[in-house]
Amino acid sequence: MEKADTKQKKLPDDLWIKCEQCGEVIYQKDFMKELKICPKCDLHFPLNAGERIGSLLDKGTFQEMDRNIYSLDPLDFGEGYKIKLIKDRKQTGLGEAIVTGKGFLEGHKIVLGVMDFRFRGASMGSAVGEKVARAVEVALKEVLPLIIVSSSGGARMQEGMFSLMQMAKTSAALGKLNKSNIPYISVLANPTTAGVAASFASLGDVIIAEPKALIGFAGPRVIEQTIRQKLPPGFQRAEFYLEHGMVDMVVHRKELRNTLKKLLDFLSPNQIKENK
């Protein structure tokens, strides 16, 4: 349940963006063209779901699924959970913290899921879990490779045990997919932690992380409080987990689409190519 540590600070006229890491002032239009990567320090800013889908899929091929699945407040949690949901829906234009659908990536027809950190820190409640499970089931039924781009603070506390159980639900769905020869590629963007990291995001046949993405089970603050010492630089970042064998590769955002295409070329069963 960590917050993204890369926030873009907007300058008054919205034409310019200031990089939080190095202070570079970037022209908004260039920034979008560069996939929201700082040209000076290479910091990967968060992409929202729409931007991510645009950066990966062949133009105009995305067909959204399950757009109308929405969270409820099953615990009657209070603390304005319902209001926060409405606010996030309004601000993001999304129904929930993940967008799922079908589309083509360099000619490969795939099922794609993309989490959006702006929506409740892309935490997983019943709605997110349901959309992930359905996306997995579509991949299995229609024999399509599955790609999920995660970025999430974990399970959605306000939905209590319903949210914890989504970890089991999504993992069980992937357990079925895992028995087929349909590939699942998991992409971890900054940050992917806790309940999402400890379920579907870590179950890819191939796991790719974006540079410097924070990944892990416990957030750095919790660990520091537990062990009462400062964490070493780079701890829990993508490169750290590459070194420790938890991810297959760290891929620069500009190379991501091409890398995914290569992997799909390798892993897609022949049947899938005929389908396209």
Add this chain to the structure above:
Amino acid sequence: MKGELPIEKPLQELESKINELKKLSSHADIDLSVEINALEEKAKNFKRDFFQNLNSWDKVKMARHPQRPFTLDIVERIFQNFTELHGDRSFRDDPALIGGLAYFDDKKILIIGQQKGRDTKKNLARNFGMLYPEGFKKGARLMRMAEKFSLPIISFIDTPGAYPGIGAEERGQFVAIAENLMLMSQLRVPIIIVVIGEGGSGGALGISVGDRILMLEHSIYSVISPEGCASILWRDASKADQAAKALKLTAQDLIKFKIIDEIIKEPLEGAHTDYNLTARNIKESIKRHLSELEKICIEELVELRYEKYRKIGIFREGD
């Protein structure tokens, strides 16, 4: 270890008063039986009222009670010939997870369970029941063995959570948990989960995907600790009692939500007051569920398990 529950101190005072009066009446020639009876009645009612009306925060304290029966206390009372096995075959043996073969009456089964320590020294050795990745992998290794030899699995849950530390993260705590969730959803043997104390978040879930989820009456199961929830919501961990209520983490909440299958009764004053009775109740429940599960063919069992988890979730569909 008294004073853990709000009732324990006043109850102690009442009991010592009763004892005092009893002493007095035996030494002197005064008849205090009326007063003694009244006080004893008061104590009884007091206990009954308290234990029948525990709030969420009381339940958290019951679940964490230092005298609560731990996994091995239950195991030694329910199973015979428990033969403990060790190690994840990769890094080390995690003492926070016990596992091994045993007889359940005439049935051969495999046990795994999170193990807390009774005192500071033992708790340090058991890491307070908090697993490292190697604990989850040890569980996975044993569960695969259970599948190979067609042994039903009984998994006991009692952990504050998966351990948040440098080594744990380095060795992929998140991967270890995720892989167990997938593994357990597919295992071709019956799996019964028994939450006996604290069901702490992903650390509990990491060994608790199964065909039946049973919970002791005063155990808890939660997505986050009440303290963690309170410090996120109100920046104040001392409001944990409020968070406990909001999180709906009691066995009684979870059976209403149909997330668990059964509540196992505890002795009136809690599992910590009578291990034998607690163990007998757990045994009866496991026995009943196991014989139900063993009647189902394995293909169907795995499919039913899938459906069980697949349908958990409350959301709205349609605009």
